[in-house]
Amino acid sequence: DTGVSQDPRHKITKRGQNVTFRCDPISEHNRLYWYRQTLGQGPEFLTYFQNEAQLEKSRLLSDRFSAERPKGSFSTLEIQRTEQGDSAMYLCASSLPGWQDNTGELFFGEGSRLTVL
C-alpha cells in the first residue's frame, strides 16, 4: 500500500505524559499536513510542511505541540504534558508538489486517535 501511513493508530495516555505520532506521506509528495479532529467536528489545520520547511502553524498549535520533518520525508507530531483537551484524532495528509497538475487534493492517512485519561 502506497498511501499515507500513520502510527500508532490508537494511543491512550495519562494526563501529563508526552506522546509522539509519526506520519509517512506518499513518497513523491513534498507537502505534508497535520490536522486535528474532535468528535463531531471537521478537521482543523495544525501545521504544514513543504519538504523540511514548516511554512505555516495554526494558533491551535500551542507551545506543547511540536512538529518536525527533518529530512523532508516522514514527520512527527509530539505533544508534551498532555491534557484531556488534547484527546482527538490527529490526521496527516500529503499532496503533490507544484501547481500545474496539482488540483489541490490532499491525501489523508487513517489518523492517530489520542485518548488522554
Added chain:
Amino acid sequence: AQSVTQPDIHITVSEGASLELRCNYSYGATPYLFWYVQSPGQGLQLLLKYFSGDTLVQGIKGFEAEFKRSQSSFNLRKPSVHWSDAAEYFCAVGRFMDSSYKLIFGSGTRLLVRP
C-alpha cells in the same frame, strides 16, 4: 477569512432516495472545492473536486456536485442512496496564502440511511 458552512448536522434518507448535502463557502478568488467522506474511525476519502471548467463535477460512488458561483455553493448530490453511503461528509475549500496552501473544512454532515 475563508470559511465553509455545512448547515445540516444530520440528514436521514431512505435507501434508494435522492440526496443533497449543502455546502456554502466564503473565499475571495475562484476556489478549489472538495467533498470528502469519512467512515467511523477512518481517514478522509476524496469523493470529488472542482478547480475550474465544467461546474458540474462527477465523483466516485455515483456522487456529483455543482459549483454555483452566484450562490457560493458546492452542493453534493446522489440520485439513489445506498446503505453503504452512511458516513460523515465534509466540504472543504483550498486556501492559498503567500507560499502556503491548505484545506479549510466545514463541520460536516452525518448521513443516516433508513432501510
